[in-house]
Amino acid sequence: MSRSDLSLRIISRTLAILSAAIVLLILGFLVRESAPALQELGLARFFTDPGWHPLSGQFSLVPMIVATLATSLGSVAIAAPLGIASAVFAHFYAPRTLAIWHRRLIELLAGIPSVVFGLWGLVVLAPLVARLGGSGQNLFTATAVLGLMILPTVALLSDAAIASLPRAWIQGAAALGMQRWSIVGKVVIPGARRGIGAGVLLALTRALGETMAVLMLAGNVVQVPNSLLSPGRTLNANIALELGYASTFHRSVLFVSGLMLMLVVSVIVVGISYRRGASDEWR
Amino acid sequence: MKSIHAWLIAPILALAVPGCARNSAEPIVAADEETLSGKLTLTGSSTVAPLVTEIAKRFEQRHPGVRIDVQTGGSGKGIADTRTGVAEIGMASRSLKPDEADLTAHPIAADGVGVIVHQANPIKQLSESQLITIYTDQIRNWSELGGEDQEITVVHKAEGRATLEIFLNHLGIENPVVKADVIVGDNEHGVKTVAGSEGSIGYVSIGTAEANIEAGVPIRLLPLGGVEASTARVASGEFPMSRPLNLVTTGSPPRLAIEFIRFCQSPDVEDLVKANYFVPAARGPDVAE
Numbered sequence: 001m002s003r004s005d006l007s008l009r010i011i012s013r014t015l016a017i018l019s020a021a022i023v024l025l026i027l028g029f030l031v032r033e034s035a036p037a038l039q040e041l042g043l044a045r046f047f048t049d050p051g052w053h054p055l056s057g058q059f060s061l062v063p064m065i066v067a068t069l070a071t072s073l074g075s076v077a078i079a080a081p082l083g084i085a086s087a088v089f090a091h092f093y094a095p096r097t098l099a100i101w102h103r104r105l106i107e108l109l110a111g112i113p114s115v116v117f118g119l120w121g122l123v124v125l126a127p128l129v130a131r132l133g134g135s136g137q138n139l140f141t142a143t144a145v146l147g148l149m150i151l152p153t154v155a156l157l158s159d160a161a162i163a164s165l166p167r168a169w170i171q172g173a174a175a176l177g178m179q180r181w182s183i184v185g186k187v188v189i190p191g192a193r194r195g196i197g198a199g200v201l202l203a204l205t206r207a208l209g210e211t212m213a214v215l216m217l218a219g220n221v222v223q224v225p226n227s228l229l230s231p232g233r234t235l236n237a238n239i240a241l242e243l244g245y246a247s248t249f250h251r252s253v254l255f256v257s258g259l260m261l262m263l264v265v266s267v268i269v270v271g272i273s274y275r276r277g278a279s280d281e282w283r
Numbered sequence: 284m285k286s287i288h289a290w291l292i293a294p295i296l297a298l299a300v301p302g303c304a305r306n307s308a309e310p311i312v313a314a315d316e317e318t319l320s321g322k323l324t325l326t327g328s329s330t331v332a333p334l335v336t337e338i339a340k341r342f343e344q345r346h347p348g349v350r351i352d353v354q355t356g357g358s359g360k361g362i363a364d365t366r367t368g369v370a371e372i373g374m375a376s377r378s379l380k381p382d383e384a385d386l387t388a389h390p391i392a393a394d395g396v397g398v399i400v401h402q403a404n405p406i407k408q409l410s411e412s413q414l415i416t417i418y419t420d421q422i423r424n425w426s427e428l429g430g431e432d433q434e435i436t437v438v439h440k441a442e443g444r445a446t447l448e449i450f451l452n453h454l455g456i457e458n459p460v461v462k463a464d465v466i467v468g469d470n471e472h473g474v475k476t477v478a479g480s481e482g483s484i485g486y487v488s489i490g491t492a493e494a495n496i497e498a499g500v501p502i503r504l505l506p507l508g509g510v511e512a513s514t515a516r517v518a519s520g521e522f523p524m525s526r527p528l529n530l531v532t533t534g535s536p537p538r539l540a541i542e543f544i545r546f547c548q549s550p551d552v553e554d555l556v557k558a559n560y561f562v563p564a565a566r567g568p569d570v571a572e
Contacts, residue, residue: 053459055442122472127479135436135465135480220441220466231465241441241468250443 030262034255036248046256052222052233054242054250061260063224067232068264070225071143071214072207078147080200083154087196088184091162103159110152118213121145126217132229135219140228142218146210150203157202161195162188194276201272208265211236235261320348321539327361327374330445331528334392334559335374338552342543349539362386365531371540373531376445387536388529391547392561395489395517395525396449399474401481402501406430409505415454417484420462425482438476438485439463446470450486453524470560471495478502489514489522490560517562528561 041059049060086106090099121141130136169191173183189196211234219231220241233241235257243254325335332355339351354370361373362383379388398414400406406428409417416422417435426432439461440447451458465483467473470491477485478500489512492504504512508523516522530544546552548564556563 051459053442056457056459058459122475123479126476130480133434135438135476135483137465137476215468216472219464220468221463222466233466241466242443 027262030255030259034252034259037252037256040249041253046260052238054253059253059256060222061235061257063222064233064235064238064257065260065264066224067139067218068208068234068236068261070139070232071146071218071234072204074139074143074228075146075150075207076200076204078144079151079154079203082147083151083199083203084158084189084196086151086155087158087162088188090159092180092184092188103156106152106155106159109148110156112149114149114210114213115216117145117149118216121213121217129229134229135231137217137219138229138231139218139225142214142232143228145213145217146207149210149213150207153203153206154196154199157199158192158196161192161199164195165191197272197276201269204268205265208261208268209236211240215240235264319346319539319542321537322350322352323372323539323543324352324354324370325361325372325374325530326354326356326364326370327531328358328376328528329355330376330394331374331391331530334528334555334561335530335547337555337559338547339543341552341555342546351543362531365533371532371537372544375529375531377526378529379531386531386533388527388531389544389548390527390529390564391544392528392556392559392564393517393520393525394445394449394528394561395512395514395522396446396453396486397489397492397512397522397524398484398486398505398507399477399492399502400484400505401477402503403481404430404503406505408507408509411454411508415456418454418461418463419456433482436464436480436483437462438465438467438473438483440473440486441466441468446486446488449524449526474500474502488560489517489525490557490562514562518564525562527564 037059046059046061049058051058052060052063086102090102094102121144122137125145126136126141128136129138129141165188169187170183173187178186214234215237218234218237220233220237221231222233222238223230225232238257239254243251323339325332325339332353336353339353343349343351356364358373358375358377361370361375362379363373364370365373365386373386375388376394379386398409404425406425409428413422413428417428418437418439420437422428423435424432425435440450442458447458451461465476467476467485470487473485473487474491474495477483478495489504492502492512493514496502496504506512510516510522512522517525530547532540532544536544553563
């Protein structure tokens with residue numbers, strides 16, 4: 001093995017261990033901070049208590065887990081079709097100049113800070129939704145804005161995945177006389193499946209982690225939502241809302257909600273990569 | 284961190300010095316400044332602490348020999364620590380109780396909470412019992428209160444917020460009985476929520492509400508118990524849903540503590556008081572004067 005190879009191996013291993021260790025460190029910190037609450041209450045009470053009133057001894061996290069899943073999965077349901085369609089449009093339907101401008105606009109959308117999205121939702125979108133009744137701050141408004149925020153992730157990664165397909169596939173399909181639509185549906189999207197999947201997964205984790213915009217738009221009432229127009233509070237919004245004013249035990253309970261969020265994210269990520277591994281073996 | 288501090292402080296000092304020079308009393312105070320040094324510990328209310336921390340920074344800039352340590356833990360801790368001597372000054376976001384008469388309270392600011400509705404809402408005023416029925420979801424439509432036929436959207440705060448405590452204490456209800464439609468974080472969020480939905484009602488710090496009304500945001504402060512909700516009425520002590528922010532000392536505080544309290548009550552820090560959405564305290568006779 002050459003010297004440069006050896007040093008590269010050492011550097012890459014160190015950096016890989018470091019980035020993995022950061023996740024473990026954060027997890028360890030969360031466990032340490034939430035330990036007082038977990039020891040005193042046990043894990044079960046976070047699921048069985050009647051509500052969330054940390055100053056009155058009620059600590060149910062269930063409504064917040066439901067709201068977190070509803071907003072993030074809902075936003076992916078909005079962003080995935082739009083994002084994939086945008087990538088397909090840029091590659092197969094748009095004239096060259098339009099495709100370039102379209103990509104630039106999507107990249108610009110990715111650069112807008114989340115507070116700006118939140119503020120826009122709060123002063124523009126929420127008053128419009130309020131005409132349907134209520135305050136306009138509910139899961140629907142939060143999900144819609146969240147969908148816009150994660151759209152660039154899906155669009156740009158799908159775009160890159162489609163661009164990396166061998167040209168011969170597409171030319172071959174065209175030579176066989178396939179129409180543009182069936183080339184997209186039968187060759188391009190199945191071929192770019194993994195790249196598009198990675199984009200959707202990344203978008204989902206970003207949606208799960210988004211705090212500010214959701215806090216400003218979701219209404220934040222702790223209740224199991226019964227419709228899209230009912231308010232809800234996500235686990236991250238819960239931390240952001242209460243941490244600044246929380247004293248010792250309340251603070252510890254809030255870290256439990258951070259731990260819970262991390263659990264939800266890891267279950268989803270592990271579940272998806274497990275399924276992906278299984279389907280690869282199938283192939 | 285240290286170097287960043289110096290960069291931030293330098294322009295502030297440069298601005299402050301010419302301003303002070305106009306004050307004729309300045310030379311006497313300046314002579315005092317030379318001799319001030321030592322360490323001061325403050326503990327207590329988390330509502331007062333952010334304001335006092337900012338005031339303490341300014342005080343330390345003017346008196347380089349002084350170190351001020353601000354810790355939180357609630358008004359109760361502030362009072363206990365002052366009694367035991369752990370802290371020279373306690374911070375309390377309430378008046379002293381009768382059994383705390385051994386201590387002296389020095390008001391530095393007041394905090395008022397006002398009920399706000401959308402500008403288009405014709406409701407003129409609400410009684411406290413009406414507020415309770417609205418917040419506990421017994422009344423759900425403005426028409427039941429003489430307003431238009433419109434659903435009431437109840438805007439509430441997240442648990443632990445100081446404004447929430449004042450509001451609930453004043454109405455005498457517990458947080459779990461409140462049935463909110465929206466829970467907001469800070470005062471600005473509350474104002475934007477009420478401004479964005481015509482049927483909504485909320486409560487925010489009066490200072491924030493006034494600043495927004497001046498800026499043309501479509502909200503209205505409702506009077507409470509016949510008293511207009513304004514920072515002026517909070518300052519004069521007439522407005523019922525308010526509380527004093529106090530510094531608490533024993534009968535004979537050390538000289539440094541007296542100087543610091545005097546500084547907290549001086550017009551030099553009024554900008555900080557207002558920036559924290561509090562009302563500067565009405566000046567009155569005080570041990571530190």
